[in-house]
Structure formats: structure tokens, C-alpha cells
Amino acid sequence: MSKKEIGVSSAVINRLPRYYRYLRELYRADILRISSSELSKMMNITASQIRHDFNCFGGFGQQGYGYNVKYLYNQISEILGVQDNFSAVIIGAGNLCRAISAGSIFTHRGVKLLSIFDNSQEKIGLTIAGVEVRPVDELKTFCKQNQVDIAVLTVPKSAAKETAEKILGTGIKGVWNYTNMELDLSVHGIAVQNIHLGDTLMTLCYTMKEQLEKGTV
Amino acid sequence: MSKKEIGVSSAVINRLPRYYRYLRELYRADILRISSSELSKMMNITASQIRHDFNCFGGFGQQGYGYNVKYLYNQISEILGVQDNFSAVIIGAGNLCRAISAGSIFTHRGVKLLSIFDNSQEKIGLTIAGVEVRPVDELKTFCKQNQVDIAVLTVPKSAAKETAEKILGTGIKGVWNYTNMELDLSVHGIAVQNIHLGDTLMTLCYTMKEQLEKGTV
Numbered sequence: 001m002s003k004k005e006i007g008v009s010s011a012v013i014n015r016l017p018r019y020y021r022y023l024r025e026l027y028r029a030d031i032l033r034i035s036s037s038e039l040s041k042m043m044n045i046t047a048s049q050i051r052h053d054f055n056c057f058g059g060f061g062q063q064g065y066g067y068n069v070k071y072l073y074n075q076i077s078e079i080l081g082v083q084d085n086f087s088a089v090i091i092g093a094g095n096l097c098r099a100i101s102a103g104s105i106f107t108h109r110g111v112k113l114l115s116i117f118d119n120s121q122e123k124i125g126l127t128i129a130g131v132e133v134r135p136v137d138e139l140k141t142f143c144k145q146n147q148v149d150i151a152v153l154t155v156p157k158s159a160a161k162e163t164a165e166k167i168l169g170t171g172i173k174g175v176w177n178y179t180n181m182e183l184d185l186s187v188h189g190i191a192v193q194n195i196h197l198g199d200t201l202m203t204l205c206y207t208m209k210e211q212l213e214k215g216t217v
Numbered sequence: 218m219s220k221k222e223i224g225v226s227s228a229v230i231n232r233l234p235r236y237y238r239y240l241r242e243l244y245r246a247d248i249l250r251i252s253s254s255e256l257s258k259m260m261n262i263t264a265s266q267i268r269h270d271f272n273c274f275g276g277f278g279q280q281g282y283g284y285n286v287k288y289l290y291n292q293i294s295e296i297l298g299v300q301d302n303f304s305a306v307i308i309g310a311g312n313l314c315r316a317i318s319a320g321s322i323f324t325h326r327g328v329k330l331l332s333i334f335d336n337s338q339e340k341i342g343l344t345i346a347g348v349e350v351r352p353v354d355e356l357k358t359f360c361k362q363n364q365v366d367i368a369v370l371t372v373p374k375s376a377a378k379e380t381a382e383k384i385l386g387t388g389i390k391g392v393w394n395y396t397n398m399e400l401d402l403s404v405h406g407i408a409v410q411n412i413h414l415g416d417t418l419m420t421l422c423y424t425m426k427e428q429l430e431k432g433t434v
Contacts, residue, residue, distance in 0.1 A: 205391070
């Protein structure tokens with residue numbers, strides 16, 4: 001991987017997972033090579049956008065020859081840390097935990113789900129997505145015994161701060177935060193992705209409203 | 218609302234829901250007025266970014282006087298269609314449906330959940346989040362009898378296309394799509410927000426990897 005990537009804008013970074021998904025499909029369909037114009041058509045973005053994004057990482061293709069799908073897929077996987085085999089635990093064994101852990105979200109991205117933690121006696125001891133639900137009290141010990149990189153927070157907003165504090169000192173380096181309470185743990189050297197599912201519902205409503213006003217619907 | 222908003226970039230639009238959340242908190246805490254520097258500090262973005270974003274809609278504040286929280290909250294609500302009282306149905310009564318419908322995602326954004334649809338005999342007839350789960354076969358009739366604006370797709374990827382086709386001709390104008398299959402229904406005049414929960418997990422892994430490489434963790 002080229003070291004040209006230093007200082008890549010967050011807009012470019014945020015677009016990489018979408019490239020990853022498309023390249024994964026192409027790779028699995030045994031497509032060997034794709035031009036930027038084909039990729040552009042498939043992904044509904046301009047070819048110049050694609051070239052710009054890939055150039056941030058030193059390119060990946062040869063002019064007029066297209067991209068080698070396997071190579072590109074591997075490069076983007078590496079950039080995104082898919083090959084780093086990060087491990088994760090989920091804190092909060094509710095419906096969102098079940099929804100997130102049931103599919104292939106973790107495995108498709110090289111992340112291994114090690115355990116789930118909850119406070120409820122009804123949930124402790126259950127097996128969800130092949131892993132055991134353990135009491136939150138055991139989080140620190142578990143993290144010491146198993147190297148845990150990521151905590152997924154699916155507890156209610158009211159328990160967000162308290163749960164975030166339990167993560168400090170466990171060696172966890174990243175938080176995928178679904179609590180709807182924005183967390184900033186940068187002073188502790190912990191990266192956070194704050195997820196607000198409702199935000200995209202609002203963007204959808206905005207688009208619908210705009211289309212209705214323009215009379216395009 | 219100023220009509221200056223025509224042609225506002227999607228980056229600005231995507232930031233509006235976050236302003237909405239913060240202003241909602243301020244409004245509920247009876248804060249009457251806030252300066253762009255206070256809002257900047259709270260939201261961890263620059264004051265010039267805030268001024269730029271708000272200027273896309275004709276401003277909202279007076280120089281040196283700050284923003285009137287209630288006015289700003291109402292303006293952003295209006296821009297985002299919160300006051301349009303859109304209605305929604307969810308198709309797919311699984312864990313994600315339960316997670317999304319249990320909280321205040323819909324009500325906080327002015328969207329009324331009217332019904333949930335599923336094919337499973339075990340789920341039909343259940344009450345989830347106060348609404349009845351109906352058979353998918355009844356979707357068209359239900360939409361004709363009740364004006365439904367939004368379909369939330371929480372069916373598996375394998376059922377995505379088939380379910381999207383069932384929406385056509387129902388009057389539904391927007392799709393909040395959690396199937397992990399990207400849909401484009403623009404030729405049918407239907408707006409789509411394609412959600413890929415795994416994308417932000419990858420962005421998190423990227424950030425963690427970058428921090429580890431820089432040795433900042």
C-alpha cells in the first residue's frame with residue numbers, strides 16, 4: 001500500500017467501504033478486471049470521482065487497462081483493516097444486538113465477535129450469534145484474558161456514559177456506538193463511530209419533501 | 218424558510234440531522250439563545266462550518282447576537298420535513314424492525330408508524346411498537362386505504378428486489394432500505410436511502426488501524 005494515503009480526507013475514507021462492497025461482489029463473481037467507467041456506471045458515481053479517490057492511495061490501475069479486481073479488492077481490504085483481524089464484543093443484548101450479530105456484518109469485514117455482555121439475568125447465559133452473553137461485571141476480566149479491540153454499544157442512551165466508562169483501561173481501541181449519545185473518547189486514545197440511525201430517516205424525508213415541492217413525484 | 222436552499226450540497230443536507238438533534242436537546246433544556254462558537258464547541262465542528270451550513274438556507278442568526286434556539290430548531294425541523302407528518306410502514310418484522318420501532322426514531326422525527334408487514338405466520342397478528350403485523354399481501358390495499366409515504370425495508374438481502382417491486386404503485390414516495398442491497402427507484406420517482414450498517418464499522422477499523430500505525434494509541 002502506498003503511503004500517499006497520509007492526510008486522506010474523511011470524505012474519501014467514508015466512501016471506501018462502498019467500493020469494498022462492490023469489489024467484493026465482483027471478486028466473488030470471478031470478474032477479473034473492470035474499467036473505471038464500468039465501475040462508475042455500476043456504482044452511480046463519476047469515473048473521475050473514482051480515479052480521484054483511488055489516487056489518494058497512489059492509484060491502483062493502469063491507464064486504458066482498467067483495474068485488476070482481486071488486487072483492488074485486496075488493497076482496499078488492507079487499507080480498511082479487514083486483514084487486521086480485529087475482535088469485538090457487544091454490550092447490550094437487545095434487538096439491535098441480535099440484528100447486528102445475526103448477519104455477516106462482522107465476518108464480512110474480518111472482525112471476530114468474541115462475546116456479548118448484558119446486565120439482565122434473563123439474558124446472561126444465552127447464546128446469541130454463537131457467543132455467550134456474560135454479565136457486564138466480567139467485561140474487564142474478559143478483555144484482559146482476550147485481546148478485545150472493539151466495543152459495540154447497543155445499550156440505551158441512559159446507560160451510554162456509564163458503559164463508556166467501563167471500557168476505559170480494558171485495552172479496547174474503538175467503539176461502534178449505537179446509544180444515540182455522542183461519545184468522544186479521543187483523550188483516552190479510543191476511536192468512536194457515533195451512529196444515529198434516525199439521521200438518514202431525516203435525510204430521506206428531506207429528499208421526499210424536496211421532490212414533492214419540485215413536483216417531480 | 219428562505220428559498221436560498223435550492224441547490225444545497227448533499228454534504229450540508231447530511232449534516233442537518235445532527236444540528237437538529239443538538240438543537241432539540243437545547244430547546245428541551247429551555248436554552249433560549251446560543252452563539253455559533255458555543256454550538257461549535259458543543260458539536261466539535263468549527264464556527265465557520267456552522268455559519269457556512271446555515272447560510273445555505275439564508276442564515277438564521279444575527280451577527281454578534283447568536284441564534285434563537287427555538288427559531289433555529291423550528292427552521293431546521295421544517296427544512297427536514299419533520300412538520301410534514303410523513304407516515305411509514307416497516308416490511309420485515311425481525312430484530313432490526315423491533316430495534317428501530319422500539320425507540321423514538323420515528324416519533325422524534327415527526328414520522329408516524331402505521332403498520333408492519335411480514336410473510337411469516339408466526340409474526341402476522343403480533344403487535345410490535347403498538348402496531349399490528351399484517352401479511353405482505355395486504356400491503357397494496359393498506360397503502361390505498363391509508364396514505365403511506367415511507368417503506369422501511371428490513372427484509373433479508375435475498376428478498377430486497379421482490380419487496381421493492383411490491384412498493385411500486387402504492388403511492389409510497391420514499392424507502393429507508395436496510396436490506397444491504399442497494400436500490401435505485403428514481404425512475405419510479407421514489408427516493409431511497411440505502412443503509413449499510415457495516416460501512417461505519419469499516420470506517421472505525423480504518424481509524425483504529427491508522428492510530429495504531431501512527432502509534433497514537
